[in-house]
Amino acid sequence: MHPHPAPAAPILPPRDRILAAARELFYRHGIRAVGVEAIAEAAATNKMTLYRHFGSKDELIAAYLNQLAKEGDELWERLARDHPADPHAQLEGWVAYVEDVLANRGDRGCAIANAAVELRESDHPARKIIDDYKTRKRERLVALFRDADYADPELLADEVFLLFEGARINIQCCANASGPASRVVGMLRSLLNEHAPKR
């Protein structure tokens, strides 16, 4: 009942509300399809406050993508923390995460990949965030396969990486939910087993 610091206040500062609203709307309807006014309104605030925190829509987009990239990175850190010095378990944990993502009805694909499709200007501030994130993700997979003593970790990582990327883009092309994406987790597990290194 303490009024001021509100231990777990349900009301966030405007900047966080704006970022949360942008995240929801950008992901659901697309970046170019959503105007700043709609975001401000969804954040229960107004355009002026939005522009005080983010100098332009492009900056807001960059902040949106930075947030997503940060959360993506945290997944890997969590995997490493939960299974220290056990790359096999980390790989399994990642596959479980993939399973979760693909099981989610109403998934609209990878928000970062979608942003790459929508933002094609090569000088857009978002491009570096996108490229860096995807490169980092691929390198994490390679490192994991290498640490797990798989032969040809680059090739295996690329294969696994592309299967997941393909699944998430294909979801958006098939109203039919029983498309190729529904089988990808099985493929991943098979790949891990088939190429399993010396045990």
Add this chain to the structure above:
Amino acid sequence: MHPHPAPAAPILPPRDRILAAARELFYRHGIRAVGVEAIAEAAATNKMTLYRHFGSKDELIAAYLNQLAKEGDELWERLARDHPADPHAQLEGWVAYVEDVLANRGDRGCAIANAAVELRESDHPARKIIDDYKTRKRERLVALFRDADYADPELLADEVFLLFEGARINIQCCANASGPASRVVGMLRSLLNEHAPKR
């Protein structure tokens, strides 16, 4: 020198020029990023003529996607014609096509998949075209693997399909050209060999 029917006239009727311009601009800059005025101008015509041939931008988008889908379908028909009753050769032909596509510098991914990302309204006329095309493509691959007597043609087709889709989306996320996509042709050939049926 006959003036009228112009045997191989370099000047196409307006409708074709508009469609060609739309194709170029939509693919290069994105559908939402390009206005009808710019398309008309690039087609060396004007907005009125554009609207006489296509009732709205959405109809133009649909025509654009229909054209792409038709050309995609023609690839498969050409493969079947070039290698009649030889599904193995057809598969090899498809891989060669994939190799061509991925070797192309400045590739911006699958135009149809990109459209799926940009056009999320579930009632957009483009959605059906997109879904149908991707479903058809997947089924063609399945049929080809089945005809070629591969075991589990659905699984193999999905794997190959998703690898290609993943490669084309990933190209747009990596300024770095030596990304995972550069290895996908090798993966495809390995898959075809590894799972090769009784010869």
Add this chain to the structure above:
DNA sequence: ACGCTGTGTTACTGAGCGGTAACTTCCTAT
């Protein structure tokens, strides 16, 4: 009391968008 800072509110600008009206020009079929 004071000022400071962050927020809300309203109204506005200028540009670009999709789409249309009205008229002219030109080619072609008869």
Add this chain to the structure above:
DNA sequence: ATAGGAAGTTACCGCTCAGTAACACAGCGT
């Protein structure tokens, strides 16, 4: 020769967009 239709031209409508100005109002620490 003439009429019809397709194409070009210009100007316009209404709307939405990103971004800004000016001002009012709060809470806060001093």
